[in-house]
């Protein structure tokens with residue numbers, strides 16, 4: 001690695017300092033810590049692709065509403081544990097306008113980021129029916145949700161959807177569902193990390209099976225509307241963001257404000273429970289947590305115990321952003337299109353320098369350009385690629401962190417600045433010069 005632009009000695013020293021056994025296998029936060037230390041000591045900047053930080057300014061309409069709410073004094077007051085009324089109302093309108101799904105405001109619950117949404121939903125669904133206690137992840141997926149499983153001490157199974165798209169999905173899901181222990185199916189759409197976008201047909205398969213086997217589908221819409229191949233930005237007008245909610249009432253949707261509104265720092269998201277699931281009584285759940293119906297158990301037992309609601313001022317911000325989107329005053333899709341544009345350039349730089357895209361196709365189309373993409377390098381495992389790229393000033397996480405069976409890494413485009421594309425190209429060239437000779 002004689003041609004690497006970053007000092008191997010410094011990087012190796014920092015890896016030791018942080019007690020990272022194998023940088024290729026490091027978690028997102030470990031890579032973040034390592035790269036921070038190396039940047040500090042060398043004064044050089046990495047091409048940072050490890051973490052999904054928004055990288056765009058927060059939606060101004062949210063910032064203004066939050067400042068105004070703070071000036072009105074909301075910081076002194078506990079919000080209702082199931083959320084402030086204006087937010088619940090705008091959320092239900094948003095679901096109608098952009099998903100074309102009817103849901104009542106009561107079923108729209110603010111959470112401390114989608115992280116708290118999935119945590120409390122896992123807790124509820126995993127305890128709803130005795131013996132039905134295992135979550136099925138359609139992977140690759142967001143690594144922290146597996147960590148939530150670990151913290152909760154819950155069981156999960158997972159499979160990589162790479163070889164099971166389209167018509168193959170049904171049989172694969174039934175292989176798991178027919179055992180009778182699966183309580184929920186979890187996936188993100190668009191997918192973190194592969195940027196796969198499940199089709200309406202695939203979602204219908206999932207919804208039909210959820211009805212047949214009585215399991216809850218947890219649909220993570222952190223990247224709502226961000227399949228830029230279609231325009232999902234017009235309120236009340238088709239096309240609508242694809243969703244499983246069209247095919248089953250057994251759903252919980254998670255709508256994060258972190259990416260679509262660049263509001264990650266305020267940790268305020270929405271959990272949308274279908275009206276019929278909200279009202280459902282599960283005797284085992286009542287015995288476990290002492291609550292009443294499913295929805296009230298989530299709000300009055302679980303969220304109450306975890307954080308007693310979400311930040312009051314951030315709820316006003318989210319209400320204002322949703323209202324502006326509902327009224328067609330704020331095109332939230334347009335404001336994040338930059339991610340897709342950057343992905344196009346970044347993919348090209350990788351492809352020109354010996355790399356390949358791992359999750360290349362979305363059914364019969366090339367994968368869309370969005371927040372993430374996946375890449376591989378010939379003859380290298382994903383872990384080796386992460387470790388080797390570190391010496392060339394490029395940071396990412398390995399795909400095996402995400403439940404993928406494929407060798408490669410996840411590239412997140414959001415934090416990379418356009419001004420860095422020149423450095424990026426040069427570093428990938430040096431990387432390829434060195435490793436193409438070795439192979």
Ligand SMILES: Cc1ncc(COP(=O)(O)O)c(C=O)c1O
Nearest residue numbers: 052113114115188192222256258
């Ligand atoms: C698929 C997915 N779900 C959830 C989250 C976290 O959302 P929040 O910031 O609202 O907790 C992320 C963030 O990267 C994500 O990629």
